[in-house]
Amino acid sequence: MDPILIKLAKLLPRLEDVEELLDNEVEARYILKKAISFMENCESSKCVDEEEIRYLICALVDRNWERIHTGHFSSVPLNIRKIYAIGCYFKIFFLLLESTDPGQREICSGILDEAQLLGCMEDWSELKISLMQYLDDEKVGASVPLPILMPSTRLQSTCDIPQMEAPSLNEFKTQCFTPRQPTLLLNTIKHWPAMEKWLDLNYLLQIAGNRTVPIEIGSNYASDEWSQQLVKIRDFLQRQFGSEEGSQEIEYLAQHELFSQIPALKKDISIPDYCTISGDDPPGAVDIKAWLGPAGTISPMHYDPKHNLLCQVFGSKKIILAAPEDTDKLYPHDSEFLGNTSQIDAASLDFEKYPLVKEVKFYDLLLQPGDCLYMPPKWWHYVRSEAPSFSVSFWWE
Template sequence: METGFLELTKLLPRWVDLENVVQDDVEARYILKRAADHLANIQSSRDSGEEETGYLVGALVDRSWERIHTGHFSQVPLATRKIYAIACCFKIFFLLLESTTPAQKDACSEILDEAQLLGCLEDWSELKVALMDYLDKGGAAAPSSETLPTLEPLTRVSSACDIPQLDAPSLEEFQTKCFKAGQPALLLNTIQHWPALHKWLDLNYLLQVAGNRTVPIEIGSNYASDEWSQQLVKIRDFLSRQFGKDTSKTDQNIEYLAQHELFSQISALKEDISIPDYCTISDGDAPGAVDIKAWLGPAGTVSPMHYDPKHNLLCQVFGSKRIILAAPEDTANLYPHESEFLANTARIDAAQLDPDTYPLVAKVKFYQLLLQPGDCLYLPPKWWHYVRSEAPSFSVSFWWE
């Protein structure tokens, strides 16, 4: 048994750390205790119950996966997602006990990605990072031989802006003029210290630190269209298709890594950004958690007119985005979809208004701006926004209450 694998087992949670997670789930209690005890003593014994324990862990993963996919994801109990995530980790260890071939490590890497996408690994972040590093270094998937371009920094252009522009506002100024006033604003010179502004222009850097991760990709012009779909793909394949040499193909689908918690999945990228201090201003007594989302795609990606329930700070790393806004007071005039899934999305095309089909849009006051590298757009809750990438683009959004 190799030394690297044995070192990894030391990061696994012991049963005493898991008791509060499984709570009243009798089946999960039995399986995870058995797995935790077995792996805690792996250096001293390899008993005959190993195969059966591994089988039970796999069954727990399958059962938890089914529970996660029953009903709406937002209603899945956190305990179920934690059980799924740690069961996936145990499953990986039992698979590695069988074999540590490159092909086996690649299979385990995909299980780890599933654990991060569907489960909750926040309590075991050190284990996650170490396991990811171990699997990536020994996998069969060869690094891409394709060299991706290094994007040229965009030259800042003068553009009309229908909302206030504030140059690196202080916390007090932001709180008064934006947060409390419910006023969208374009914030300038607030993220110039981010290493991401120059590092991420080299797409080979993204390929190196993130290429082997599996992420959900949106396929199609926008999520409200009939041809829209989603797929789980390796980031290296996504980058190659959307930014590589063959992007001139006429039948090339537009793909978008949208609204994804990439930075909890890949810690190296999180080190290239920082949460703006503006996100510490809260409606309550203390600031809440900040959700960090990634948006990466080629020119032409579109988020149709929609709103978010939280405060939103959209930060542009590279590329530019044309944005159209409308106030919450105009909600009825924007023709929201009637389905629950799209209730926060308008049926109108904000870029090409059709007053014959949607006559109430004539009453709407729209606000337009161009979001350029280094800019941040503050959006109060329920403000409608349409977003179109004018160039290959990477944005980071921070949502908080």
């Protein structure tokens, strides 16, 4: 076995690491026990039944993929997602035992991405990072370099909510969090390395280009034409920001946990201290989401159940807010999936179709690089990118 693979194999889960996970999972226990034993003995040339174990691992991955896709994703038991991820790890290793050529690495990279998107890999982050580095050993580049964006000049614009210049923790708590007052926090993340690094889209390409992510097709997720696809970030960047920019349908990397998938990018940001202020004791986890796309991407008027700090790295976004008290006048969709989304177009109000909207108080603002918008739970917001844009949102309770 390749010495690097031997080193990586030592990071694979051992049977004692997954014993509790495999309670009542007789089939998974049998297969993983054989696979773990195989990997432990492979270095000493005592490998037996490789073809049979490879087949069983592939069957385990396929079986748990089906279980994940039965019913709503949020209701899938965590142990099934973890078993799926472990199975993917072993499947990757068996493929690499066959070959480590670039084509095989590409296949393995896709399996690793799917394990991250569908599985749960938090218990084996060291293995995930090491395997990602091994599979992405070849630098990713574009045949034609991607543009390096120019830093934006701050625009004068109206803002219908309070503005504060990088408030202290106590100021944020007393003036924003406790009264649940939406506030524009100016020049709050200018210290992030991302503010400079991410302007060079070739940097994003090199760090993240090989990763597969879910991309929204179409400018508005509430429209009939909207869809989703899994694509390589390199293809998404080339289509939306490359030489043929504007000739493609709008695509949006939206509400994606990009930073858990690509830890190298997480080093370029930091969780704002404001997210430590919580109604819970101790505070719960902070969900970090990425939003990357060209000009014209739209998030229709909707609300989130948690506190939301939307931080702008590059580009700008027009935002329209409405208070929770006006929910009934904003005509939420009846469906469960879109129950937190309004039927109105906040940028072009139709009073004949939605007469109660006349009674709603709307608040307009422009979110610019270095700024953060604090939105309390259940505040409605419409978001439209005015230029190529990268935002990071932090949700917490």
